[in-house]
Amino acid sequence: MYMSPTPIETSATLVPWHNTAGRSAHEQRLHAHEALFCEGDEAGFLYEVVDGVMCNYRILLDGRRQIISFAYPGDLIGLGHTESHRFSCEAVCDARVRSIPKAALLRDAQGQAHVGHRLLEIATAELADMQEHQLLLGRKSAMEKLASFLLMLACRSKGEGAKTARFNLPMTRTDIADYLGMTIETVSRNLTKLKVLGVIDLPQTTRVIICDMDKLEELAEGDDAAF
Amino acid sequence: MYMSPTPIETSATLVPWHNTAGRSAHEQRLHAHEALFCEGDEAGFLYEVVDGVMCNYRILLDGRRQIISFAYPGDLIGLGHTESHRFSCEAVCDARVRSIPKAALLRDAQGQAHVGHRLLEIATAELADMQEHQLLLGRKSAMEKLASFLLMLACRSKGEGAKTARFNLPMTRTDIADYLGMTIETVSRNLTKLKVLGVIDLPQTTRVIICDMDKLEELAEGDDAAF
DNA sequence: CGTGAGGTTGATCGCTTTCAACGGAGGTGG
DNA sequence: CCACCTCCGTTGAAAGCGATCAACCTCACG
Missing domain, CATH: 2.60.120.10 (Jelly Rolls)
Incomplete structure (x- = not known):
């Protein structure tokens, strides 16, 4: 459901x-x-x-x-x-x-x-x-795309209540992949990577918690010193 | 110049x-x-x-x-x-x-x-x-991107005079690459490929003649039977 | 004729895709 | 209640496409 x-x-x-x-x-x-x-x-x-x-x-x-x-x-x-x-x-x-x-x-x-x-x-x-x-779509790497996407969603859900960035992912991995111009496997791998890095947490597959907003912003812009 | x-x-x-x-x-x-x-x-x-x-x-x-x-x-x-x-x-x-x-x-x-x-x-x-x-940008291969781009330019220059598709490329390879989300080398390689296939001719680097419009359209849409 | 910018081509690298197997959640029917 | 099935997501291994690095070419211009 x-x-x-x-x-x-x-x-x-x-x-x-x-x-x-x-x-x-x-x-x-x-x-x-x-x-x-x-x-x-x-x-x-x-x-x-x-x-x-x-x-x-x-x-x-x-x-x-x-x-x-x-x-x-x-x-x-x-x-x-x-x-x-x-x-x-x-x-x-x-x-x-x-x-x-x-x-x-x-x-x-x-x-x-x-x-x-x-x-x-x-x-x-x-x-x-x-x-x-x-x-x-044209110029960002897979990780940059995903980080940018999460930031966009976090930004959209501002004012949802708490200032901590927590939000739902109403869309499937397929939808995310088709929005970012990549495959579901690459989406999944990079989400896992972000989780391992401690940048985000995924208590459920449809739930995102951003733990380190600064790092996520760095990743989104290609400051690749980040990893 | x-x-x-x-x-x-x-x-x-x-x-x-x-x-x-x-x-x-x-x-x-x-x-x-x-x-x-x-x-x-x-x-x-x-x-x-x-x-x-x-x-x-x-x-x-x-x-x-x-x-x-x-x-x-x-x-x-x-x-x-x-x-x-x-x-x-x-x-x-x-x-x-x-x-x-x-x-x-x-x-x-x-x-x-x-x-x-x-x-x-x-x-x-x-x-x-x-x-x-x-x-x-999100879903086409390098060749599909380039073919689509050439078709777009051909379409834009309709009514330029003759009905044969001939037009100038006012932009450099770098510009084309940056528009299509790829590198200049890949642009160049695929232009050469189109030339070898007889789909286009390039009398000068800034001049394009489309020889086989049908094939170009196939290539642009990913009917990959074409090559 | 020298110079520099733009373009082509070759060789190699690596990121993303592809192919494949597995796992979990939810729904259905015996 | 549980077995089964399907959809979705994750993970691993291998392949491939385009990027990167590098050399060379062409041409316009001083």
């Missing part, structure tokens, strides 16, 4: 069209690994993650998969689409999403400047994340 | 704020390898490439570099920035850019809906390109 991940941030104020009129944004439940939409599907809606974690990915003919991004509660999925979706999207664990009619949203964006502005803001934030991800 | 690349597409209608009032967008000339701005610089302007090719990149502490994207005439640089630039930008070859005050543009976006809409359109197109690029 997949654990429902702790909500990372409240989405209360993030998406301004929540309250717009009585346009009842329809909510949808997905089980772990269930698809929300596939590459090529007609793209009539955008989606806001309400609970759980989703992932956007692209696949090659032979099945190789690259996860573009994980979407946490409050995140918006589907921007950047034309009439058809340019990537696939599925639930990493049990999740809930709210669907938003695209046409209506774009109409709002034309009429209400702040909605358009907010959309642009979201799109550019996504661009920034993807730039970081490209640097990771 | 770097050859000035043939303009890929006219920018006449692409960017709507050309003509907005007498706000004289300042034009700027850059020599090959000259920086337009660096990561961390204050971001007061966006830039439209007028001529030549620019590249956006990020670097790690130890100098490893990942080129995020190449910007051709008509392309807009600098979206997705907050107060400071999140990446560096420099000229691949001699180039001309037009700087656009960011504050004014955003003001326009608030006032004129079509400007905001166009900006969002540009941002989402960029997102789509980056998704493709991530798939390439």
